[in-house]
Amino acid sequence: MSHVAIALARFDDESPFIRARTRAHAEGFDILGEWGPYASDIFSDPDDTRPIVWTVAITGIIGAVAMFALATFTTYAYPFNSGDRPLFSWQVFLIPATEFLALAGAIGGMIALFLKAGLTRLNHPAFDLEEVAHASRDSFVLVLGCDSGSRANLAIDLLAQTGAFHTRLVEA
Incomplete structure (x- = not known):
């Protein structure tokens, strides 16, 4: 959704920040960004980790099946009769498949983590704002998206009423 401002x-302090965040969400404002000087539970959403967990599970299972299929294929493509054992010894194929399950899951999870966290982006336009620079040291910052002039004034009033000591409106 595009915003005018x-x-x-x-x-x-953290408590007025939480009040402002809760009221902004209740009023229907889009929260475009939130920053703070330290890690806190208020910034995390428990549902954020679900895609990463599913990516680890799916890539691990795909990797294990692929390794098991590779071991089976090579057994029949290049047969080697050792001690009159059967060619398809699935018990032996489970060991590398299990190891590859862990490796593929870890690689898939790291890729999903980097993409979800935005770590592949070297610069973000929010870093140019003076308020975000203060957020890493001594304050909490909340950024709301506004659609029209009256809605923008309502957002500024909401933020000021909840205890913000500095507010400003930036035209997008």
């Missing part, structure tokens, strides 16, 4: 607010 964004409303930025700085908070010196």
Whole structure:
């Protein structure tokens, strides 16, 4: 969704920041960004890790099946009769398949983590805002998306009422 303007607010404490975030969500504003000086549970959503967990499971299973299929294929493509054992010894094929399950799952999980966290992006436009620079040191920052002029004024009023010590409106 495109926004005409964004409303930025700085908070010196966590409790007014949480109040503003809750009221903004209740009023229907889009929260475009939120930053703070330390890691906190307020920034995390428990549902955010589900795609990564599913990616690890799926890539691990695909990797294990692929390794088992490779071992089976090579047994019949290049037969080697050792001690009159059967060619298809599935018990032996489970060991490398299990190891490859862990390796493929770990690689898939790391790729999913990098993509979901946005770590492949070297620069973000939010880093150019002075408020975000303060967020890494001493304050909490909340950015709301606004659609029209009256809605933008409503966002600024909401942020000021909840305890923001600095607010400003930036035209997008």
